[in-house]
Amino acid sequence: MVFSSLTFLYLFLPLVLVTYFLFPARYRNFLLLLASLAFYAWGEPRYLFLMLFSTIFDFFIAQLVYRYRQQRLAKRFFVGLSLAVNLGLLGFFKYAGFLSGTLNDVFHLDLAITQLALPIGISFYTFQTLSYTLDVARGQIQPQRSFLKLATYITLFPQLIAGPIVRYADIEDQLSQRTSSWLRSYSGLQRFIIGLGKKVLLANQVGLLWQEVQLLPSSEMSFFTAWLGIIAFGLQIYFDFSGYSDMAIGLGRIFGFDFLENFNFPYISQSISEFWRRWHISLGTWFREYVYIPLGGNRVGRWQEIRNLAIVWFLTGFWHGANWNFILWGLYFGVIIIIEKHFLSQWLQRRSRWLRHLYTLILLAFGWVLFSFEDLSQVWTYSSWLLNPFATTLINQHSLFYLFHFGPLLLVSAILATPLRQKIPMTLPLLIIILLLVTAYLVDASFNPFLYFRF
């Protein structure tokens, strides 16, 4: 199920909220678990058991890791087993088709592995279960003794299918003891409705422009249209994903969980390094905690540090999808960040703030081109349209139509992507207006994709 559907908003959500708060606290984890399983099964009935298997497996393996914490070899064995099983499942379901295809190409083999449908949310919950086992292994937390509580954590429906990636350590206490108050619930609902608005009223709507631009034959493309299109995509993916995170954080808050923030106005960044501290924060944190720092981070030689960064950015790209364009996308940012770190940042510091913004946004635009086309030749074509005003024409009738048709929406979206948004008082009447508009757009919805469900 997705949050931005009438079924969720008007049937599932009120049912869950009312039931949850009617029952005393000791039943609430169980109710949440039931709700989460129903939520997952609604969209992905076949893979429900895969998720349950991961949960049961990690419950026991973490106990074993903890029991053998003094015995180096045994502990390593169980940690290794956990990594192998979790990453193996992720690899099988997400990467089997890509890997066999690549092997076939490189070694001229004929492996016939067809790619299965990707189980929704597997990239997210796998990283959550891994963080749990790894934190137990590092002695930072004790394993959860109650299967119910662990299952509640892993399947928790607000963040189950598109993050943020919540680390067990962050909500360990809240699994046993949650405070609820009207103020908390109100602030959660507020956050949820803001996210809903971002998703339905902004992301879906600017997404229509990107969809149209993508379908334009190259004979009707222009320099101006190409830029409008990629700007629309940048705004779409931001509002889509950050809207989803807002909804997750808001729902979590209603039920008494505090999830960490996942976005912090990424488009106001003045460098790519800063962008990645503001974009999908929970993923960056995860890779830093469980890959970069264990590899030695930046406390090693310059070349090893560069190697570590390269590994992290390769993995970041690969995590987003089993395709070369995602790998290149990750490496693209890795290279920029390495360059910024060693050369560019001093130079940028001496330039005006606006130039730094422009520099960042232009590099991001090319990043989104890489991200959005799985076919690399299309990446190349589209980039050339952006780079060369004479590759097509400068401007044509379509460009002007899009400018008039989508201009106000793009302007509003761009403003709302900056901290100016926080100046709007999110009062109850405004929330109700957003809710009404969202409902209207959902009743008439023909276009409602969730970009981050692919991951």
Added chain:
Amino acid sequence: MNEQQAKRAVLLLVACFLTFGLWFTFQPKQQFFAYENRYLQRFPELSWQTLSDGRFTRAFETYVTDHFPARKLWLQLKGTSEWLLGKAENNGVYFGTNNWLFETWNLNNSHWKANVSQLATFGTWAHEQLPATQLNLLLVPTSSQLYSESLPWFAANDTQAHLLSELTPALPDWNVTDTLSTLYPYRDQALYFQTDHHWTQLGAFYAYQQLADSLDFQAHPFDFWQWETVSTSFTGSYYAKASVPFYSADAIRAAKSPTQLDYVNLETGLSEPLYSQRYLSQNDQYGYFLNGTPAFTQIQNPTQQNGKHLVMIKDSYAHVLAPLLAEHYERVTVIDLRFFNQSLHAYLQAEQVDQLLFIAGATTFNTDMQLGKLQR
């Protein structure tokens, strides 16, 4: 905000969710939604099979969306806010000026060409097998072709003129009426509905005058007909798609003749008047003409004993034209190929057909019309 105020706010919001949820659950469900002129999703079949492959849940979500309480109001709220945001269209319908709504027109080359080639094949067959039958073709352009000055700024509007003019060389066995040039001089009049994709009977009247030459009859002048405004509350297909309630409804004018003909449904044998009043109290008022979607009907004119027989192969654009043509023929047979399941060849060969008129909207001709039935 304090705890008390927060409590009230939370209860209010949850009450919103609950109210619509309960309202949806307990309201009686309609099968047909007149405003959008379509059937709504039925409650999906529930079984292990449909549950496990996700068909149930997908259909269920459509079911909720389709039957959501006060659906029409939500559609209009969305249309209005799109309009306020300066959007040029909603659901593929442009917000024009002067109360005009237009459909976006994008040529589907493969459908268009396939349809032309089916007509050509039929033409070749008819040339040999029905030498006495004259073939005529009339495609009705979209309103955006005639009233393009009311389109939003920079709206794409591929011209249909060259498509229509290319028909003559492509179809040597057909007599093609250039509808665009015929209608163009009269474009200051209401040739099309502003909120629907159809042309009006006035638009059809000018085409009828033009057809008189090629079909060889003496067209009655404008004043012969009693032009009667039968409705002022018609909101058509564009209106529902755009859903901007401040665009005003169309009037329907009907050309009535003193002869007051009926038509006979050739499948049931029942006969009805050409204009049926009961549609005017419904949403789809265009059904006033020829009773909605006649599949296989015949208009017999006892005042004309000339023996002439016209067969119209048509879509709904014909419904306003047929009553005018019927004045000049002893028999006009109206066939909608979609619902026609006999052999057309056998029918045409068995009947004595003097003239055949293929008439469709350019929009219809731009889709897969499944004209394979022309060759059977």
